[in-house]
Amino acid sequence: MTDRLTLIRPDDWHIHLRDGEVLSNTVADASRTFARAIIMPNLVPPVRNGQQAAAYRQRILAARPSGSGFEPLMVLYLTDQTTAECIREAHSAGQAIAAKLYPAGATTNSDSGVTRLEHIYPALEAMADVGMPLLVHGEVTHAEVDIFDREKAFIDQQLVGLVERFPTLKVVFEHITTADAVDFVNSAPDRVGATITAHHLLYNRNHMLVGGIRPHLFCLPILKRQRHQQALCDAVVSGSSKFFLGTDSAPHARHAKEAACGCAGCYSAHAALELYAEAFDELGALDKLEGFASLHGPDFYGLPRNTDTVTLVRESWSVPASMPLGDQTIVPLRAGESIHWRVA
Ligand SMILES: NC(=O)N[C@@H](CC(=O)O)C(=O)O
Ligand SMILES: [Zn+2]
Ligand SMILES: [Zn+2]
Secondary structure (H helix, E strand, C coil): CCCEEEEECCCEEEECCCCHHHHHHHHHHHHCCCCEEEECCCCCCCCCCHHHHHHHHHHHHHCCCCCCCCEEEEEEECCCCCCHHHHHHHHHCCCCCEEEECECCCCCCCCCCECCHHHHHHHHHHHHHHCCCEEECCCCCCCCCCHHHHHHHHHHHHHHHHHHHCCCCCEEECCCCCHHHHHHHHHCCCCEEEEECHHHHHCCHHHHHCCCCCHHHCCCCCCCCHHHHHHHHHHHHCCCCCEEECCCECCCCHHHHCCCCCCCCCCCCCCHHHHHHHHHHHCCCHHHHHHHHHHHHHHHHCCCCCCCEEEEEEEEEECCCCEEECCEEECCCCCCCEEEEEEC
């Protein structure tokens, strides 16, 4: 039994840090173990151009704990109005390394998202041309499509066609949750990858709904049935370089989650790497953690791998029942329970 594991330092390829005073909490948590992170742009208003991304990056840098070398990798939020020039400018100025497609209405702060893919064809053309990856929240939003079927419907109705139409565009299918998504990514060309969260490896919809509703496990795309959780686990155990770490840590204050209409998003940054270690350990696949957490992401993005390391030890610790989030509190993943790995 492995009780100690040293990895090349990992990165988080999908995280929400938000803005303002909560940055001191979210950036401290993310920078604890991750060298770099892909910073989601769904602020209000969203991060739509290079200048806004550069300014947001400065606010994140200013919130780093002293001595931290944490590197935020900035992302543009695509809207129906995003032009090819906007993409080219942000790329050439080094202000953004990717752009994000939120179908309008699909998730938290996606109201300014894309209403029809045709509207962003010029932007996608420019992205393919300069080598900027497209990051996708892959769910359709049509009222008639069941929430548990929205990822599969997005693959069939939008993603297959998009990948075909732009044959050189790199695409990251973010936070995948279904066997359908795993199959799609596995059969797609190498320029298509996917992130997988710790909570989608560890939980399925029974954890969220059996014996009472647990709002802190409610996120989008919503947890699916166990068969789909198993497919995600199989994907990471396979060691395929198409799959890499993206926590989708998405903070919402306690009162916004524990409400008649609660927000979607799980907060995992306080213990992200530890939770992944636990998931891989349960799968008997600790030897696959380094590839998933530290190698496949930079290789996909064409960035250098990190050179320093982080060590995990098998040791249980208790997650606090709540944590500060600016002047509010947040209930983190596993609140009041234990985690069986810790960072040495
Ligand atoms: N994952 C979530 O449930 N919520 C994210 C948005 C997202 O990644 O879809 C958020 O910003 O709160
Ligand atoms: Zn999303
Ligand atoms: Zn997200």
